Amino acid sequence: MTTETSDITRTITYATLAVTGVALCLPYALQGEWPLALIALWLCAIAVPVPNLPPWGRVVSNVTFAGTVILAGALVTRVGQPLFALIAVTAATATWDLHHFLHRLPQTAAAQLSAAQLSAAQLSAPEPDTALTDRGRLARSASVEEQSLEEPDARSALIRERLVRAHLRRLAVTLGLSLALGAAALVIRVDYSLRTLAVLTAVLLIGLGSAVAYLRRASD
Numbered sequence: 001m002t003t004e005t006s007d008i009t010r011t012i013t014y015a016t017l018a019v020t021g022v023a024l025c026l027p028y029a030l031q032g033e034w035p036l037a038l039i040a041l042w043l044c045a046i047a048v049p050v051p052n053l054p055p056w057g058r059v060v061s062n063v064t065f066a067g068t069v070i071l072a073g074a075l076v077t078r079v080g081q082p083l084f085a086l087i088a089v090t091a092a093t094a095t096w097d098l099h100h101f102l103h104r105l106p107q108t109a110a111a112q113l114s115a116a117q118l119s120a121a122q123l124s125a126p127e128p129d130t131a132l133t134d135r136g137r138l139a140r141s142a143s144v145e146e147q148s149l150e151e152p153d154a155r156s157a158l159i160r161e162r163l164v165r166a167h168l169r170r171l172a173v174t175l176g177l178s179l180a181l182g183a184a185a186l187v188i189r190v191d192y193s194l195r196t197l198a199v200l201t202a203v204l205l206i207g208l209g210s211a212v213a214y215l216r217r218a219s220d
Contacts, residue, residue, distance in 0.1 A: 009168075016092075021041060
């Protein structure tokens, strides 16, 4: 179960990374901007092994995310493709968030497992039974020890599965809303000054960053 959960999360991470690469490389390549297309491809390529590179994999993830956001901005100013830029930023944000989630998952699951075990031990601690014989005490002790060895793996897998499902659900809702709002802004034609566009872009990035930060706090 633990392996299946991690594999599903990694698959989604690689899928969002592939969407980022296509959304960046395709418009640049079609416009003959080959240097920028190659840079985008390189950024996506070095992000592939990030889930397997703790702890400095986070640094690589941060660098690739910053690079893709900059390239998405250039996609608007140089090529005039805001829709592809929106898709690239949304997918890159999902990849960036899932990279950090995969690195935090073992520690978060272990902490929740320890808390659950401590709570269960406090609630189910048996009262001393003076009526038991020595053989009865030994049998009960062996049963408790065997149960403590078997349960953690199953509980850990269940905790991981719940953490992954909850995080993916929150991430999908957050990025889905961001993508919908961004698409609506592209459809609604309003003439803005350059300063107004800069302020709106900053507000959008700050809001998206705050949403991702909330997702990370909720997953810890």
